[in-house]
Amino acid sequence: MGEDSALNPRHNKAEVFARLRDAHAREVTEDYVEMIGDLIAEEGEARSVALAERFGVTAATVNNTIKRLERDGFVTSRPYRAIFLTEKGEALAKKCRERHQIVYNFLVSIGVDPEVAEFDAEGIEHHVSEETLRVFARSVSGL
Amino acid sequence: MGEDSALNPRHNKAEVFARLRDAHAREVTEDYVEMIGDLIAEEGEARSVALAERFGVTAATVNNTIKRLERDGFVTSRPYRAIFLTEKGEALAKKCRERHQIVYNFLVSIGVDPEVAEFDAEGIEHHVSEETLRVFARSVSGL
DNA sequence: ATAGCAATTTAGCCTTGACTAACTTTAAAA
DNA sequence: TTTTAAAGTTAGTCAAGGCTAAATTGCTAT
Ligand SMILES: [Mn+2]
Ligand SMILES: [Mn+2]
Ligand SMILES: [Mn+2]
Ligand SMILES: [Mn+2]
Numbered sequence: 241m242g243e244d245s246a247l248n249p250r251h252n253k254a255e256v257f258a259r260l261r262d263a264h265a266r267e268v269t270e271d272y273v274e275m276i277g278d279l280i281a282e283e284g285e286a287r288s289v290a291l292a293e294r295f296g297v298t299a300a301t302v303n304n305t306i307k308r309l310e311r312d313g314f315v316t317s318r319p320y321r322a323i324f325l326t327e328k329g330e331a332l333a334k335k336c337r338e339r340h341q342i343v344y345n346f347l348v349s350i351g352v353d354p355e356v357a358e359f360d361a362e363g364i365e366h367h368v369s370e371e372t373l374r375v376f377a378r379s380v381s382g383l
Numbered sequence: 384m385g386e387d388s389a390l391n392p393r394h395n396k397a398e399v400f401a402r403l404r405d406a407h408a409r410e411v412t413e414d415y416v417e418m419i420g421d422l423i424a425e426e427g428e429a430r431s432v433a434l435a436e437r438f439g440v441t442a443a444t445v446n447n448t449i450k451r452l453e454r455d456g457f458v459t460s461r462p463y464r465a466i467f468l469t470e471k472g473e474a475l476a477k478k479c480r481e482r483h484q485i486v487y488n489f490l491v492s493i494g495v496d497p498e499v500a501e502f503d504a505e506g507i508e509h510h511v512s513e514e515t516l517r518v519f520a521r522s523v524s525g526l
Numbered sequence: 527a528t529a530g531c532a533a534t535t536t537a538g539c540c541t542t543g544a545c546t547a548a549c550t551t552t553a554a555a556a
Numbered sequence: 557t558t559t560t561a562a563a564g565t566t567a568g569t570c571a572a573g574g575c576t577a578a579a580t581t582g583c584t585a586t
Contacts, residue, residue: 253418253437253438253439254436254437254438254439255439255502256501256502256505257414257437257438257439257440257505258439259502259505260505260506261543261544263506264407264410265572267407268572268573271400275396287533287534288533288534288535289532289533289534293397294396294397294400295396295397295400296396296397296398296400296401297400297573297574297575298574298575298576299533299534299535300534300535300536300537300574300575300576300577301573301574301575302534303534303535303536304572304573304574305572305573308571308572308573319534319535319581320533320534320535320580320581320582321534347515347518350518350519350522351518351522352514352515352518353514356512356514356515357515358399359398359399359402359512360510360511360512360515362399362400362402362403362510363403363406363509363510364507364510364511366506367503367505367506367507367510368503368507369499369502369503371495371496371499372490372495372499372500372503375490375493375494375495376493379493404573404574408542411542411543430563430564431563431564431565432562432563432564440543440544440545441544441545441546442563442564442565443544443545443546443547443564443565443566443567444543444544444545445564446564446565446566447542447543447544448542448543451541451542451543462550462551462564462565463550463551463552463563463564463565464564
């Protein structure tokens with residue numbers, strides 16, 4: 241019953257790709273709640289125009305996305321007003337911010353240029369499992 | 384003109400997210416050419432049914448994707464026949480396979496369980512810049 | 527008070543990447 | 557040689573996540 245993937249490569253790649261598709265489905269949500277949290281912390285409130293500027297997308301795109309987030313229970317909003325995180329949204333934002341920071345710090349700690357790390361961490365963070373994140377965190381903390 | 388992102392955080396996040404969206408647009412292509420190459424190496428040819436099984440998607444989905452890859456010059460195919468990589472497709476497959484392997488080996492080398500590394504590498508690979516990849520490779524090779 | 531500008535929303539469009547159901551072709555068995 | 561099962565294709569649907577253009581709302585300065 242050995243299942244060491246180095247010796248016995250997985251024939252069941254399908255599981256791996258199913259998980260990958262799941263991660264993709266969560267990426268935009270994760271980046272939005274994290275950014276909304278940042279804006280509230282930095283500027284007191286999260287406005288559409290600021291999200292559009294930071295993500296480099298149009299106001300219409302932000303509007304669509306916020307509707308999805310609202311439908312999924314991560315934010316609340318009223319027409320022409322600022323956007324707020326629900327408890328669920330705040331919990332996700334906190335988790336994502338911490339994860340993002342660990343990934344960024346880890347990359348820098350192994351010698352990646354901070355500028356480059358900033359780019360790469362934005363994508364990598366969404367594909368790092370809890371287990372791998374713990375390894376990263378432990379590595380950064382110096383053993 | 385210091386631009387150290389740790390001290391002077393980027394206000395221009397938009398660049399980071401634009402690059403992230405670019406990476407996403409390439410992911411499926413990258414995974415397909417790599418898998419097609421694997422199938423040709425392992426089984427002599429790449430058939431739709433094998434791609435569908437390995438990715439865990441339907442035959443119709445594979446068909447759509449192959450049409451896109453063909454349109455973009457990565458593969459050739461004729462109805463009811465196997466799929467072949469073009470030169471461009473093979474070049475991309477080679478690059479992706481090497482990158483994938485480096486990411487996987489790196490994760491294992493820092494203590495991530497091989498099973499977990501197999502999952503995480505499938506997503507992380509698409510977000511690792513050339514610079515970061517070099518750091519990973521050097522780290523694996525033991526300095 | 528209101529005019530005008532900035533912010534937001536709405537409507538309509540597009541591509542990607544997924545699906546099901548139905549059809550066609552190929553190839554193997556009988 | 558015919559039948560049949562597997563493989564592949566086609567048609568139609570959907571959601572996510574982008575866009576532009578046009579309409580609407582809110583705020584600010586006059
Ligand atoms: Mn993030
Ligand atoms: Mn991100
Ligand atoms: Mn890969
Ligand atoms: Mn991959």
